[in-house]
Amino acid sequence: MICPVCKIRTATIHIIDIDSSQKPLRICKECQEDINHVELFCEDLEVLKEKFTSNKSNHQNNLKYLSIFKNDDSIKKLLLNEETKCSNCGSSPNDFFSKGYLGCEEDYDLFRSVINQILMTLNGTAQHIGKKYYKNPKEKVISRINTLEYNLQKAIEEERYELAGEMTKEIQSLKDSNEN
Numbered sequence: 001m002i003c004p005v006c007k008i009r010t011a012t013i014h015i016i017d018i019d020s021s022q023k024p025l026r027i028c029k030e031c032q033e034d035i036n037h038v039e040l041f042c043e044d045l046e047v048l049k050e051k052f053t054s055n056k057s058n059h060q061n062n063l064k065y066l067s068i069f070k071n072d073d074s075i076k077k078l079l080l081n082e083e084t085k086c087s088n089c090g091s092s093p094n095d096f097f098s099k100g101y102l103g104c105e106e107d108y109d110l111f112r113s114v115i116n117q118i119l120m121t122l123n124g125t126a127q128h129i130g131k132k133y134y135k136n137p138k139e140k141v142i143s144r145i146n147t148l149e150y151n152l153q154k155a156i157e158e159e160r161y162e163l164a165g166e167m168t169k170e171i172q173s174l175k176d177s178n179e180n
Contacts, residue, residue, distance in 0.1 A: 003028035086110055141178045145171055 003011040004027065011026035085092050089103035093114050096102055102111070119126040134140040148171045155164040 001026055003031055005031040084110075138178055141174055145174050145178070148174070 001011045003009050006028060009028035009030060011028055013027050013029060013032045015025040015027070015032075086103060086107050088106045091103035091107055093111055096107070096111060096115070102108060102115075108115070116126045132140075132143065134143070148167050152164055152167040152171065155161075155167060
């Protein structure tokens with residue numbers, strides 16, 4: 001479960017009020033450090049949850065997201081600039097973080113670098129990987145070749161040459177079988 005406060009990290013802390021039938025508050029370790037322990041024991045969990053998930057300013061939320069974008073200054077500037085909004089729908093990068101979806105098709109171009117970086121950080125890839133249905137067996141082979149070529153580049157960058165050699169052989173055999 002994702003932390004409802006920062007919407008980035010996994011919620012590992014579970015705060016439960018044993019005297020009540022309320023749902024527990026699940027947050028990450030970093031956000032838990034921001035909560036005053038006196039508030040934890042004095043306030044209703046629902047009030048506490050509402051307080052820490054809705055009353056954050058865009059600037060404060062964006063600062064939490066900066067940890068995702070290691071050394072990319074252009075993305076950091078985009079997030080810190082509260083003026084960055086879509087001219088068509090008015091959405092900002094913070095809207096994407098809080099809602100989890102974009103406002104219009106222009107947002108994909110405007111926030112492409114931010115979205116790709118988030119997807120790469122959270123999923124390991126920016127491309128959807130799911131079950132694919134192929135009309136033609138050659139499409140499946142071509143898709144496999146593309147995947148292997150991408151992984152080959154990563155293996156070379158990581159200096160994993162034995163793995164790269166195996167991938168090269170598999171790519172060549174797939175290309176040979178696809179030509180026939």
